[in-house]
Amino acid sequence: xxxxxxxxxxxxxxxxxxxxxxxxxxxxxxxxxxxxxxxxxxxxxxxxxxxxxxxxxxxxxxxxxxxxxxxxxxxxxxxxxxxxxxxxxxxxxxxxxxxxxxxxxxxxxxxxxxxxxxxxxxxxxxxxxxxxxxxxxxxxxxxxxxxxxxxxxxxxxxxxxxxxxxxxxxxxxxxxxxxxxxxxxxxxxxxxxxxxxxxxxxxxxxxxxxxxxxxxxxxxxxxxxxxxxxxxxxxxxxxxxxxxxxxxxxxxxxxxxxxxxxxxxxxxxxxxxxxxxxxxxxxxxxxxxxxxxxxxxxxxxxxxxxxxxxxxxxxxxxxxxxxxxxxxxxxxxxxxxxxxxx
Amino acid sequence: xxxxxxxxxxxxxxxxxxxxxxxxxxxxxxxxxxxxxxxxxxxxxxxxxxxxxxxxxxxxxxxxxxxxxxxxxxxxxxxxxxxxxxxxxxxxxxxxxxxxxxxxxxxxxxxxxxxxxxxxxxxxxxxxxxxxxxxxxxxxxxxxxxxxxxxxxxxxxxxxxxxxxxxxxxxxxxxxxxxxxxxxxxxxxxxxxxxxxxxxxxxxxxxxxxxxxxxxxxxxxxxxxxxxxxxxxxxxxxxxxxxxxxxxxxxxxxxxxxxxxxxxxxxxxxxxxxxxxxxxxxxxxxxxxxxxxxxxxxxxxxxxxxxxxxxxxxxxxxxxxxxxxxxxxxxxxxxxxxxxxxxxxxxxxxxxxxxxxxxxxxxxxxxxxxxxxxxxxxxxxxxxxxxxxxxxxxxxxxxxxxxxxxxxxxxxxxxxxxxxxxxxxxxxxxxxxxxxxxxxxxxxxxx
Numbered sequence: 001x002x003x004x005x006x007x008x009x010x011x012x013x014x015x016x017x018x019x020x021x022x023x024x025x026x027x028x029x030x031x032x033x034x035x036x037x038x039x040x041x042x043x044x045x046x047x048x049x050x051x052x053x054x055x056x057x058x059x060x061x062x063x064x065x066x067x068x069x070x071x072x073x074x075x076x077x078x079x080x081x082x083x084x085x086x087x088x089x090x091x092x093x094x095x096x097x098x099x100x101x102x103x104x105x106x107x108x109x110x111x112x113x114x115x116x117x118x119x120x121x122x123x124x125x126x127x128x129x130x131x132x133x134x135x136x137x138x139x140x141x142x143x144x145x146x147x148x149x150x151x152x153x154x155x156x157x158x159x160x161x162x163x164x165x166x167x168x169x170x171x172x173x174x175x176x177x178x179x180x181x182x183x184x185x186x187x188x189x190x191x192x193x194x195x196x197x198x199x200x201x202x203x204x205x206x207x208x209x210x211x212x213x214x215x216x217x218x219x220x221x222x223x224x225x226x227x228x229x230x231x232x233x234x235x236x237x238x239x240x241x242x243x244x245x246x247x248x249x250x251x252x253x254x255x256x257x258x259x260x261x262x263x264x265x266x267x268x269x270x271x272x273x274x275x276x277x278x279x280x281x282x283x284x285x286x287x288x289x290x291x292x293x294x295x296x297x298x299x300x301x302x303x304x305x306x307x308x309x310x311x312x313x314x315x316x317x318x319x320x321x322x323x324x325x326x327x328x329x330x331x332x333x334x335x336x337x338x339x340x341x342x
Numbered sequence: 343x344x345x346x347x348x349x350x351x352x353x354x355x356x357x358x359x360x361x362x363x364x365x366x367x368x369x370x371x372x373x374x375x376x377x378x379x380x381x382x383x384x385x386x387x388x389x390x391x392x393x394x395x396x397x398x399x400x401x402x403x404x405x406x407x408x409x410x411x412x413x414x415x416x417x418x419x420x421x422x423x424x425x426x427x428x429x430x431x432x433x434x435x436x437x438x439x440x441x442x443x444x445x446x447x448x449x450x451x452x453x454x455x456x457x458x459x460x461x462x463x464x465x466x467x468x469x470x471x472x473x474x475x476x477x478x479x480x481x482x483x484x485x486x487x488x489x490x491x492x493x494x495x496x497x498x499x500x501x502x503x504x505x506x507x508x509x510x511x512x513x514x515x516x517x518x519x520x521x522x523x524x525x526x527x528x529x530x531x532x533x534x535x536x537x538x539x540x541x542x543x544x545x546x547x548x549x550x551x552x553x554x555x556x557x558x559x560x561x562x563x564x565x566x567x568x569x570x571x572x573x574x575x576x577x578x579x580x581x582x583x584x585x586x587x588x589x590x591x592x593x594x595x596x597x598x599x600x601x602x603x604x605x606x607x608x609x610x611x612x613x614x615x616x617x618x619x620x621x622x623x624x625x626x627x628x629x630x631x632x633x634x635x636x637x638x639x640x641x642x643x644x645x646x647x648x649x650x651x652x653x654x655x656x657x658x659x660x661x662x663x664x665x666x667x668x669x670x671x672x673x674x675x676x677x678x679x680x681x682x683x684x685x686x687x688x689x690x691x692x693x694x695x696x697x698x699x700x701x702x703x704x705x706x707x708x709x710x711x712x713x714x715x716x717x718x719x720x721x722x723x724x725x726x727x728x729x730x731x732x733x734x735x736x737x738x739x740x741x742x743x744x745x746x747x748x749x750x751x752x753x754x755x756x757x758x759x760x761x762x763x764x765x766x767x768x769x770x771x772x773x774x775x776x777x778x779x780x781x782x783x784x785x786x787x788x789x
Binding site: 010072155166183187188258264267307315 | 397398399402403576578581585586588589590592593595596609612613616617619620621622625626627647648649663671674675676677678679682684755756
């Protein structure tokens with residue numbers, strides 16, 4: 001029982017990342033009709049916002065200690081972050097909380113990146129076939145990851161969660177298990193709560209605001225909304241920015257779980273597309289539900305008991321489920337009729 | 343009597359065949375194979391080495407450091423810089439004016455830590471750039487694939503960082519040589535230290551990278567720890583580059599195991615160790631004992647990536663920059679002055695391999711691969727950082743001291759991450775070459 005609960009928790013944090021990326025993908029597809037293969041790159045760029053903020057906050061002043069020499073004969077370098085020498089304990093606190101602090105920087109940066117991406121390139125492909133959209137956005141993703149590789153290098157750059165959240169919470173005792181039986185890292189629990197909050201926020205925005213109402217109307221019938229004199233194009237550009245922010249925030253918060261490297265967007269992109277297809281192209285609740293479902297299934301497939309019966313199942317489970325769902329229900333779990341059909 | 347003026351049909355066919363064969367002869371014999379005694383025989387005043395290292399992918403850190411070390415080795419071989427280990431290597435016939443009177447030049451390739459990419463870049467360096475020797479690599483899968491290619495092509499392969507028993511075991515080749523230690527040696531060196539620190543009654547859970555190196559390390563560590571009395575609770579294979587290991591770590595929590603052995607390297611090790619610590623394994627008590635994590639193959643670069651999570655965790659390593667023998671000091675001084683930080687174990691083994699190859703050519707008086715093989719087999723040397731060392735002729739494996747290290751609890755600098763716990767003598771890690779099978783086969787000159 002404890003093993004099952006732990007794998008459900010694993011699935012929830014992984015599913016949270018899948019759901020956030022798939023949510024943005026679906027928003028862009030539903031509003032703009034664009035299959036955006038550069039969406040994974042937005043997740044990666046968000047993660048590198050966290051890296052950049054950490055490097056900026058952690059800028060160090062270097063003093064040379066002439067009394068102490070390295071084995072190669074140069075004075076030993078004594079390094080101290082400027083922020084610590086300027087702000088003392090507050091500086092330490094800022095360094096410790098650099099990942100959450102990065103969220104503040106990532107929101108405007110991702111809006112800007114989304115705006116540039118949409119106005120600078122993607123808007124010219126709205127009326128082009130999906131195959132061309134895929135090619136151009138995939139090319140864009142490769143360009144973005146090569147830029148990151150040139151700037152930050154090819155190696156992963158580990159980011160730490162705040163000290164207070166580095167270990168695990170004994171959550172089993174809350175539901176009647178023995179102490180130590182179900183422990184789970186604080187940061188992963190936070191990631192799940194964070195993804196639930198962002199997903200809830202996006203749904204609330206779309207359901208409870210006039211802007212959201214127009215966007216939903218536009219997703220359902222773009223032409224009619226246009227005939228009412230509403231500039232739906234402008235709103236859709238903002239939706240692209242919103243999708244970029246969601247993917248970027250997912251990336252920022254994921255950095256303590258998986259040290260970011262230039263390729264992480266591609267690693268998540270394929271899985272997220274499968275999530276979108278399983279959930280139903282254009283369905284926001286479908287994307288979220290499929291994200292968590294596939295995350296949990298992937299975790300269960302990694303259990304030794306399962307792998308002893310079906311070796312290698314952990315590597316293919318997501319694709320297997322996608323095949324089965326598409327065979328049984330070609331529109332996906334919650335797909336709308338007519339989307340990507342015919 | 344044969345009438346040459348009125349040829350028969352049979353005669354025309356015979357003659358045609360003879361002329362055809364005659365025309366083909368120059369093509370066959372003018373091929374590179376016959377134009378020299380061996381493939382890529384240097385004809386100018388330079389000799390080309392091929393440095394095949396991972397410049398991208400999971401082991402790019404090691405690759406970058408390997409390349410730095412090779413460039414330093416080339417400088418020293420050509421008589422530039424302070425000479426590094428050329429000042430301490432014994433015996434030594436190199437004199438710092440290149441090799442056999444030729445300046446050393448080099449070409450590089452990116453293995454991408456993928457066997458097919460590594461073979462393609464090695465092939466390009468041999469066929470297009472005329473490389474006489476290929477060296478490098480940070481993965482056993484890659485090393486085995488490139489070693490086999492070099493054997494077929496007829497050039498020498500001086501392996502870089504490869505730790506699988508198979509490289510000089512079942513997949514050994516006459517043209518291939520490994521200076522780095524292997525998984526068997528890690529187990530043999532580490533086991534007594536684990537016993538003295540954790541006792542003989544332990545239950546171990548292995549997470550293992552699912553490729554040749556992971557398999558042989560798991561097997562070697564299991565054999566060594568089970569010989570101590572430890573029980574292996576489970577051994578789970580994880581895909582290379584899995585990234586998130588949470589689904590593999592959670593089953594450890596309630597498995598009854600009190601030791602987690604991470605048969606991971608590079609980025610995988612950084613991720614799995616970090617995540618294991620996040621899951622509270624290091625603070626856990628199981629079976630009345632403190633839970634322990636062991637990383638059988640360590641490197642400073644990995645320790646740097648994993649940060650504070652390595653503190654107190656045991657492992658083994660081929661070499662460490664803090665060693666105080668003359669060879670290590672000379673190399674660290676040279677490398678540090680050039681790049682501003684100490685070399686990794688990957689850099690050390692690659693630097694040593696480049697020097698050993700050059701020295702073997704000089705001793706053999708030729709670059710011909712079979713001559714170099716003869717010079718390296720059963721060659722004994724010292725002054726290169728691991729004490730007296732033997733390049734065993736039976737399997738082309740070096741036998742030397744192995745280091746047992748521990749994540750430093752109180753590092754004095756950003757590089758002081760590992761503490762050398764014990765220098766295990768070569769005798770303790772030496773084994774019968776027959777236990778891993780395989781055949782060296784014949785050496786190949788490529789001609």
